[in-house]
Amino acid sequence: MAPGSTAVYVYGIVPADVETEPHATGVGDPPSEVTVVRHGAIAALVSTLESDRPLGTPQDLTAHEKLLDGSAAVSPVLPLRFGAVMTDTEAVENELLEANEDEFRAALEELEGRxxxxxxxxxxxxxxxxxxxxxxxxxxxxxxxxxxxxxxxxxxxxxxxxxxxxxxxxxxxxxxxxxxxxxxxxxxxxxxxxxxxxxxxxxxxxxxxxxxxxxxxxxxxxxxxxxxxxxxxxxxxxxxxxxxxxxxxxxxx
CATH class of the missing domain: 3.30.70.600 (Ribosomal protein S10)
Known part of the structure; x- marks a missing residue:
């Protein structure tokens, strides 16, 4: 991937009806806005990231956990491990959400209300x-x-x-x-x-x-x-x- 291009950082999986808080931000410096990529009944919380930016600072980890913990307070959420980066939103939808749709939907149902x-x-x-x-x-x-x-x-x-x-x-x-x-x-x-x-x-x-x-x-x-x-x-x-x-x-x- 060329220097200066962007990738997509994925935080976790949520039901498709979830909406992010206005101006919610995640990892990165400066942090980018968190958005939702949907597929059927499930969705992924994501943000853009400079593809050549290394991850792993304490601020990155804190941002990752803060976003997921805040989401878990209002909705079931399946956390992805820290550092989950994909090429673009199309890859998120096809390679992550569509490929694991049944598993993710079942897991979210188990977490409902917990x-x-x-x-x-x-x-x-x-x-x-x-x-x-x-x-x-x-x-x-x-x-x-x-x-x-x-x-x-x-x-x-x-x-x-x-x-x-x-x-x-x-x-x-x-x-x-x-x-x-x-x-x-x-x-x-x-x-x-x-x-x-x-x-x-x-x-x-x-x-x-x-x-x-x-x-x-x-x-x-x-x-x-x-x-x-x-x-x-x-x-x-x-x-x-x-x-x-x-x-x-x-x-x-």
């Missing part, structure tokens, strides 16, 4: 460490051996204590995550467990729940926050597009 949230919790370091030492006599003994002694003289004990603590936190994480999942099952939610992003993560879950049960979800999280007061810093993030459940890859354009 939205994703993320539940993320991190242990309060001092509190969880005290809890682990109270429960594990071997760890407490190693902690006493180390206290007040030079680091070089207690190297092996420090390594052993670190391993004990890491293993104990993994066990706590599994137990606490299971507690949250059992609460979410009462809401008939779909749950995907995310990998921990930090060694002191307590819970990291993606949840797909009926929009009508959002207040129940929020109340569930409030109860957990109260139960874990001072032990786990728990947050509910969303609503957002269903990245953890239906993210698709666009064909190469």
């Amino acid at each position: 939205v994703q949230f993320v539940i993320r919790g991190r242990y309060v370091e001092d509190v969880i460490l005290r809890e682990l030492l109270d429960e594990n006599a071997q760890a407490a003994q190693l902690k006493d051996e180390i206290r007040g002694k030079p680091e070089d003289a207690t190297r092996d004990a420090r390594i052993a204590l670190g391993e004990l603590i890491n293993n104990a936190i993994e066990a706590k994480r599994a137990e606490d995550t299971g507690k949250v999942v059992s609460e979410l099952e009462k809401l008939e939610a779909l749950v995907n467990q995310r990998e921990p992003s930090h060694e002191e993560d307590a819970v990291h879950l993606a949840v797909l729940v009926e929009s009508a049960r959002r207040k129940e979800l929020e109340e569930t999280v409030r109860r957990l926050i109260a139960d874990w007061d001072g032990r786990v810093e728990l947050n509910l993030l969303g609503p957002m597009a269903a990245y953890d459940f239906v993210t698709k890859r666009a064909p190469e354009g």
Whole structure:
């Protein structure tokens, strides 16, 4: 493709009756206006992009997610993976929408009336460490051996204590995550467990729940926050597009 020519960036798939917000913008510098390419009962949210412009800045990723999350608040949306670029709108209609029409329509029907949230919790370091030492006599003994002694003289004990603590936190994480999942099952939610992003993560879950049960979800999280007061810093993030459940890859354009 010649320098200075344009390509089409694709954000996600929506029902064909979706209209974009006036002057909604997406990736690019300056960002270009988001429009809709339709085919039958489905459509794609797109914007133009300089074909030789590299993608991947934090601003690009933020723009991608902001557009999809805003769309998910008002309509079912199938997110495409960040960086989906096709040659032109004709390719979007024929190679993406027409070629996957049945799959996309069925997936949108499954998402109707549902939205994703993320539940993320991190242990309060001092509190969880005290809890682990109270429960594990071997760890407490190693902690006493180390206290007040030079680091070089207690190297092996420090390594052993670190391993004990890491293993104990993994066990706590599994137990606490299971507690949250059992609460979410009462809401008939779909749950995907995310990998921990930090060694002191307590819970990291993606949840797909009926929009009508959002207040129940929020109340569930409030109860957990109260139960874990001072032990786990728990947050509910969303609503957002269903990245953890239906993210698709666009064909190469």
